[in-house]
Amino acid sequence: MEKCALITGATKGIGRSIALALAKEGYHLLLTARTESNLIALQGELQSLCPDQQIIYQVTDFKDQEQVKELARAVDRVFPELEVLVNNVGLFIPGSLFDEAPGALADQFAVNVLSMHYLAVYFGKKMRQKGGGHLFNVGSVAGKSPFLKAASYSVTKYAVHGLTAILRQELGNYGVKVTEIIPGSTYTSSWEGVDIPEEKFVAATDIANAVVACLKMSKGANVDEILIRPLDLEI
Template sequence: MTQQFSSKSLVVITGGTKGIGRALVERFAAGGYDVATCSRNQKDLEMLKADIESSYPVQCHIKQADLGQTEACNDFALFVKQLNKPLAAIIHNAAIFRVKALMEESQEELQAMLQTNVISAHILNRQLLPVMIERQQGHLFFIASVASLRGFDNCGAYVTAKHALLGMARALREELKPLGLKVTTVMPGATYTNSWAGIDIDQKRLMPPTDIAEAVWAAFSLSARSVVEEIVIRPQLGDL
């Protein structure tokens, strides 16, 4: 038996207007779930809302928020809570990526990378997980990276942040499993998103974001008796 969620349940997906986030919004909307998402760009959010609500019989709740700012994280969490819907899943997808050697990163740049990619998830969890804990049901996803598992040159701050995100997910898995909540970390390799914009590489060498969304949906769809703790997905020819 799969997990049983109300038809009024909500899936929260950060960074939902592009790439993997957009694919996730579409996949859960296709599955019949209302979605709440955020982005730094209001116009992109409005276009997403129009597309989703014209294609699926669900509601797409949008909130402009730069999760690199603590106040914006708190505002988005309040926005979600005020929807007053049971939470089926929270998917931490928002992230920033920068090509730069770690030894060239300033302290401020590293802090900004950690704020968006890691600390924002902690802020949202502190405010939203109690909604799931009260019902003893829900699924927490972290969209990490193969950079959570190995080092890559010339993107050291990103590697540092993604390693930290995996550690956070593993800790929460242990803390939340007695409470009935699931935790899954997804670690994709090179995926065709804006992070690769302007780079001269064959698109066929990259995974489509829809593959990542389908993997998340498959893990979400398991029975309450099982959890996929970690998923590693790479291009068929391996890392770039």
């Protein structure tokens, strides 16, 4: 049976590393993000590495629920038996609770929670019906211990943690696995230019390797969550 995966926020950082890792593992991929030029570049890179696999993309602004719904329909058209969903897309707007710009919570909630909820429920129902599949939700250490300088972001990641726990309880008896990936400070483009050596951070490839390891577990094993933080916790 052919293996198919949807990866949201696929063109940068963690999402990009997961896309590369799953392509190497033989998965057909539907990649999605906001910027088409980045999607085209990644599609070309992966297609050259894996010429026998389907590498498809869909431009999606995850603040727009109608675009998220269209993404789900697009996946149905190309991968009606989706095996893996990686809910990775995220929006980070720094700011303390009383100093945030208007709309900061609404925008982050739309991207970080509502889009994840919609896709997890939509594909979770299909996986439940067929009796298999794996949902990955990428959370954050901010969903376990809030960051005062990223207040609303922390609120959304607490919501991700709760959503993932509910999905796990709902789907486990149907053979569907649910895993929350919980990264600490991971070296991506958002950290470029800071005066901290790259080796102090978690590498995006570490997150991708964790996803692949979960997918290789035995049928009866579910990894509830994986917390990956820098060795130096003070970053």
